[in-house]
Amino acid sequence: MDAMKRKLLLLFGMLVLLAGGAFAAAPEAAESMGALSRVQGGLEQFFSATSFMNGDFTNFIMILVAFVFLYLGIKYDFEPLLLIPIGMGIIIGNIPLPADNSVGIYVENSVMNILYQGVEQGVYPPLIFLGIGAMTDFSTLIANPKLMLLGAAAQVGIFATFIGALYLGFNLQEAGAIGIIGGADGPTAIFLSSILAKDLLGAIAIAAYSYMALVPVIQPPIMRLLTNGKERKIRMKPPRSVSQTEKILFPIAGMILTLFIAPSALPLLGMLFFGNVLKESTRTNRLAETARTKMIDIVTILLGVTVGASTQADHFLTEQSLLIFGLGAASFVVATACGVLFAKFMNLFLKDENKLNPLIGAAGVSAVPDSARVVQHEGLRYDPQNHLLMHAMAPNVSGVIGSAVAAGILLSFLG
Amino acid sequence: MDQSSILQEGGAITITGIIVVFTALAVLSLVFKYVIPFLITLPERFKKLRSQEEKEELLSKKDARNVPGEVNAVIAAAIHAYLDELHDEESTVLTIQQQQKSYSPWSSKIYSTHRLR
Incomplete structure (x- = not known):
């Protein structure tokens, strides 16, 4: 050079x-x-x-990574709302700058640094959760509450990755932050790593969002491996209709119960359930509409671009990042497997007419709503009349709650 | 802290974490399976209970009024006898006041006793 x-x-x-x-x-x-x-x-x-004089081949590698993100988002429609802002952010973050620059994301009080504070201080994730709460319908979960356990089972992926990271030599805090990738929930991963392991934030966020985008590629082989043809064709009873009173009570009771058990998850679960009350009360439609559209869009743009920009080659291209990517992939596999296996385990205790299609266990990893869509797609492959989407949404949204609770537990131990 | 103690602590966190996640979601699940439906139907149950009580009360009142046939027959006979024995009420007021009568030859004494033709 x-x-x-x-x-x-x-x-x-x-x-x-x-x-x-x-x-x-x-x-x-x-x-x-x-x-x-x-x-x-x-x-x-x-x-x-100029960047020509300050560049390094590592910057060009990162720009190539950005091209992959953009390609996946634009060509294959894999989580485009995340991959495109992150991809552009990676390019922004890897434009080589002189050492005495005043615009880089890690330069204190630069514009990019101020925007990045939302990630570093954990401001954006709760706002994203507010929007998610305002757009989530918990009806299927309320109609069949036992499906919540599938959301809990998939969180085993978090703790398996945590142990794996410890074996690979990461310290407890770093391992906790890496483990949360298994929750398949980008905002939760960012929230936890911004507190436990700031240095690894970029790598963890990129790994979490990459694998979330790759859910349609990662999950189906595991689902097929762990189920047989007969199980994949199980038709579940349609969920009962849920009253408006139940829909309003769910976020209130859910918030109180989960936060009393894991109070450290307050910023995430508090905002999630608050957003849901805005939606279900039907008295605050304006607020709910703003939270689930404009506000979440703005925060997603800022989150995506700043997380992308935080992956400056000198911070990102390290051996640790490679390990994090490996652990992230393993965590998705373990989480999916645990969800499917737990559904099969539950079937041992259920009457024939109440049996679960074990494919829906895979939706226990959060990744809303992609993993539920994957379940629907897989179900239709084996029985074109078997629509599993509504059933899969229940473990899917309970996975969001479960991963936030898991983050709260890790935070209470390691924060 | 050496690697083995880190792993031990990690193991403890893992087990605790899994238990807590399952507990949190299981509690939420049970609450929505049993407690919330019970609470939602509580006013209805109260209403039902109240209407049941009212029904019972009404029935007990009816029971109180429900007299045997013989008694009914006796009461009916007594009423009948009582009503049959009743006379028309007549004016029993005696008076010494002179009644003004207008003259009429049709009721005149003169024509009936003194002038026979």
């Missing part, structure tokens, strides 16, 4: 000399030479400030 810089400087010097020769032919040569040297100095300074 130094050789490249030398060549560029040499080329620039030759150009300057040629220009200088032309000036020297003029009568006022001496005066011109002074001005020329100042111009030369200015140009040199300008060139030294």
Whole structure:
């Protein structure tokens, strides 16, 4: 790379000399030479400030990673609302800057740094949860409350990854932050890692969102591996209709119960259930509408772009990041497997007419609503009349609650 | 802290964490399976209970009024006898006041006793 810089400087010097020769032919040569040297100095300074002179091959690697994100988001529609802002953020964060710059995301009080404070201080995740609460319908969960246990089972992925990270030599706090990738919940992962392991925040956030986008690729093989044809064709009873009173009581009772058990999850669960009350009360439609549309959109843009920008090559391209990506993949596999296996375990105790289709256990990883869509898709593959989406939404939303509770527990132990 | 003690602590956190997550969601599940439906139907149950009580009260009142046939027959006979023995009420007021009568030859004494033709 130094050789490249030398060549560029040499080329620039030759150009300057040629220009200088032309000036020297003029009568006022001496005066011109002074001005020329100042111009030369200015140009040199300008060139030294460009990204060409400060770049490193690692920046280009990260820009290639950004292209992958953009490609997956635009071409395959994998979580485009996240991958496109993150992809563009990665490019922004990996434009090479001189050491004394005042615009980088890690430079205190720079514009990007101020926007990044929302991630670093854990402000954006609760706001995202508010929006999620205002758009989530808990009806299927209320209609069949035992499906909540599937959301709990999938959280085993979090703790398995936590143990795995400890084995790989991460300290307790770092392992806790890495483990939460298994919750398949981006905002929760960011929230926890912003408190437990700030240095790993970029890698954890990127890993969490990458695997969330890859849910349609990761989950189906595991679901097929752990179920047989007969189980995949199980038709579940349609959920009963749920009264408005139950819908209003759910977030209130849910908030009180879960937060009394895991109070550290307050910022996430508090906002989630608050958003849901805004929706279900039907008296605050304006607020609910804002929370689930404009507000969550704004926060998603800021979160995505700043998380992306935080992946500066010198911070991101480390051995630790590679380990985190490996653990993240394993955590998704374990979480999916635990959900499916627990559904099969529950079937041992259920009457024939109440049996669960074990595919819905895979939706216990949060990743709302992608994992529920994957379940629906897989169900239809084996029985074109078997629509599992409504049933899968129950473990899916309980997975959100479960991962937030797990984050609260890790925070109470390690925070 | 050496690796083995870190792993031990990690194991403890893991077990506690899994138990707490399951407990939290199981409690929520049980609350929504049993407690909330009970609470929601509570006013209805009260209403039902009240209407049941009212019904019973009404029935008990009816029971109180429900007299045997013989008694009914006796009462009916007594009423009948009582009503049959009743006379028309007549004015029993005696008076010494002179009644003013307008003259009429049709009721005149003169024509009936003194002038026979």
